[in-house]
Amino acid sequence: MAEDSGGLKSWTMHPLRARVIGEVHARPFRLVETPRVVLHYAFTTTAEEAAADLAFLGELCRTHGEPAPDRDASLHQAKIMGGTLRWERHSEFTTYTFDVAPLAGRRPFAAFDHHPFGAGFKPPGKLLVAVRLDVVREEDVPESSGGPLAFFEEVWVSASMAVEGTALIATDFRADGDGRTRILIVDKGLHPRQSGALIQRLLEIETYRTFAVLGLPEAQRIAPDIAKIENRLLESVETLRQSQGLSQNRELLGELTGLSAELEAVTAASAFRFGASWAYHEIVQQRLDAIREDPYKGYSTWGAFLRRRTVPAMRTIRSIQTRQTDLATRLGRAGDLLRTRIDVELEEQNRDLLDSMNRRARLQLRLQQTVEGLSVAAVSYYIVGLIGYLFKGSKIFHVEVDPGILTAFAVPFVLAFVWWTVRRIRHHHEE
Structure with a gap:
């Protein structure tokens, strides 16, 4: 059946289609x-x-x-x-x-x-x-x-x-x-095809096994740094057991944070090299499987030799990676524990501060009530004085009254009015 001329060639191709198809070749x-x-x-x-x-x-x-x-x-x-x-x-x-x-x-x-x-x-x-x-x-x-x-x-x-x-x-x-x-x-x-494939695989084995071992010097280089961070973490944990006071705990938390940053820098610097080493090592194992080795006159095979020589190097790399991961976990736990202790101490300080604020508020309330009582008396005194002056000046209207009696009669009403006014003002402020 002839292919439709308006079909495949007229379709929109994925921009990576040719690259993906050609990758296997x-x-x-x-x-x-x-x-x-x-x-x-x-x-x-x-x-x-x-x-x-x-x-x-x-x-x-x-x-x-x-x-x-x-x-x-x-x-x-x-x-x-x-x-x-x-x-x-x-x-x-x-x-x-x-x-x-x-x-x-x-x-x-x-x-x-x-x-x-x-x-x-x-x-x-x-x-x-x-x-x-x-x-x-x-x-x-x-x-x-x-x-x-x-x-x-x-x-x-x-x-x-x-x-x-x-x-x-x-x-x-x-x-x-x-x-x-x-x-x-x-x-x-x-x-000839087998010969070409075998040559390429052997060259890849030698190339990739060399690049795989590049991770070993890196692991050996950072091992002292990892050991130093581990020792400092141990010292910090011992100090954590005996530390008291917010300032000391904050100082210890700063030290742990610094250790975490130092470890993160070491880990980030070695992550690519270690990851590449394991990828190359896996390729070497695949190529060894592909050449299908059989022993020759009692000599060590390529696979056996490389397992004896390179696997210990890869185990060293794995050991350093494991120590990095374990150390990061322990630093995280120590930091969390210390932050929890600091949070508890801060809550205790806040509680004490709130108690102090409550005591001051109660004192202020009592003082306010005292002042309120005094203000009622003082304001009432001035109002009664004004009323007394008013009654004394009633002669200009040709009204004969006793100012003392009228002033005394007005005192309870003035006290009640002033007290009521002050209460209204206080209720308005509270609202």
């Missing part, structure tokens, strides 16, 4: 023929360094007649110097991988200078991983010449069969005289 395996020499480097890079490196890579590609990478590319491959240069950008590092067929008859790990990492190469950042990986045929490493493991230190070598017995993989995880870690793959029937 972001770093595809390559077909690799045996024999092969592979050089792999990983550099830690900042955003600025990555941008500068992308510009350098574009110039390098154009110099060799290859297209430059896109501005937002995370993977780019180019045919250079008879081989393939593979560039990858990750979140915190950049890798360069170059593979080429060696000269006929050359032994594994022989001197090799035909690569793009010479004098004109500009490292994008600080080098952390350097690998020399050789893929050879079984007949190229006969037992008569020492076998495939003769290129490694016997004490450190790890070797195993991989990909259902079609390849022997060996390494000693140590830097050679050139500063590179050596990895040897002996082809025992690998398909």
